Amino acid sequence: MKTLLVFALLLAGLVLSPAISPAVLAAEAADQKLMVIQTCEPSVRQVIAEALPAYGQVRLVINVDGTGKLVDWLLLDYTNTRFADAAVEAVQKWTYKAAIYKGAPIGTRTTLVFNFETHGQVVSMTCLDMFDSYMKNFTKDRVVQCVVPGRELDAAPKPLVKVSPSAVPAELASGASGVLVDFYIDETGRPRMAAVDVKENDPMAMASLAAIEQWRFTPPTSKGRPVTVRASQWFDFSKTTVAAK
Numbered sequence: 001m002k003t004l005l006v007f008a009l010l011l012a013g014l015v016l017s018p019a020i021s022p023a024v025l026a027a028e029a030a031d032q033k034l035m036v037i038q039t040c041e042p043s044v045r046q047v048i049a050e051a052l053p054a055y056g057q058v059r060l061v062i063n064v065d066g067t068g069k070l071v072d073w074l075l076l077d078y079t080n081t082r083f084a085d086a087a088v089e090a091v092q093k094w095t096y097k098a099a100i101y102k103g104a105p106i107g108t109r110t111t112l113v114f115n116f117e118t119h120g121q122v123v124s125m126t127c128l129d130m131f132d133s134y135m136k137n138f139t140k141d142r143v144v145q146c147v148v149p150g151r152e153l154d155a156a157p158k159p160l161v162k163v164s165p166s167a168v169p170a171e172l173a174s175g176a177s178g179v180l181v182d183f184y185i186d187e188t189g190r191p192r193m194a195a196v197d198v199k200e201n202d203p204m205a206m207a208s209l210a211a212i213e214q215w216r217f218t219p220p221t222s223k224g225r226p227v228t229v230r231a232s233q234w235f236d237f238s239k240t241t242v243a244a245k
Contacts (some may be wrong), residue, residue, distance in 0.1 A: 008126045032065055034098040034108045040093045042086035042114070056080045056116035057143075058087040061184075063193050066105040068098045074192055074228065075146040076111070084144075095145060109195045147184065148220075148227045157185050157217035157229065165207035165235050178236040179208040189217040189228035208235045 002078045011103070043054065056079045063072040073091055078084035087236075091112065098105040183194040196205045214235055220229045 010120075014034045031102070032097075032109055034099045035097040037095050037097045039095075040090060040196045042090035044086045045082050046117075052082065052116075052118045053080055053142075056083040056118075056119055058114040058116070059111060060087060060114075061092065061109060061111045061193055062091055063107065063109050064098060066098050067095045068105075070094070070096060071107075072193060073124040077143050077145045077147070079142055079144070080116075081144075083100070083114070083116050087112070087155070109193050133225050146228060148222045148229055149229055150229055150231075152222045153227070153229060154221045155218075157189065157231070158163040158195065159217055160189065160213055161214065161216040163211045165211040166226045167235075168203045168207060168237055179204045180207050181212045181230055181233045181235065183212060183233070184228055185217050185220055185231050186228045187219055189219040191215050191217075191231075192228075204235070204237050208233075211235070 022188055051107075059076040061074050061076060062070060064205065065071050071093065073088065075084060075088065098122040099108045100106070181194055181196055184192045186192050191212050194209050215233075220227050
């Protein structure tokens with residue numbers, strides 16, 4: 001019997017990403033948010049004599065630049081490898097329309113949540129408004145975490161390469177003292193998906209994003225296994241030389 005796959009998706013937490021774009025603000029303030037303008041159905045691979053679980057979920061974060069191009073993606077967690085493979089394959093085939101801020105396109109980072117449900121040979125992927133209401137179908141040990149909490153690391157990643165942001169002229173500072181950059185450190189110690197909050201100063205934000213992409217860290221591990229972890233870095237622009245705290 002042919003597998004039927006019906007799907008929808010949830011976009012959450014849209015924020016600024018380090019893409020080549022003329023504006024540097026998150027989508028909460030955007031005139032138009034990031035849009036998926038073309039999709040294909042995620043294809044769940046069939047395995048002989050191996051049934052799919054009744055429920056499944058995949059969460060991943062994507063980075064779409066100001067031209068609408070998918071420039072990066074990162075799995076956050078999933079409950080089944082085949083569901084994860086289907087979600088990852090789909091987002092790489094989708095077409096995106098960049099968010100717009102003050103009439104210009106901006107790069108954005110957002111989280112996609114895929115919810116799968118199976119009924120015999122029928123697989124559906126739907127979107128629920130409440131994350132917690134869906135997760136009640138899972139036991140904690142069935143969720144594979146690709147991004148682990150900092151408390152589960154063997155040791156905090158240490159910066160091996162640090163680059164300070166370029167100084168911002170006083171007339172462009174707009175009273176802001178600094179910028180907090182949110183990003184992920186992957187298994188190799190490379191920063192990924194760097195983003196800043198909507199309230200950050202534009203020139204400072206661009207300088208901070210450009211700087212953090214050049215940083216390198218000791219690879220994070222958990223119980224000896226290479227992992228990805230979410231991190232943040234504050235850049236203080238109040239000094240003559242920009243400082244990282």
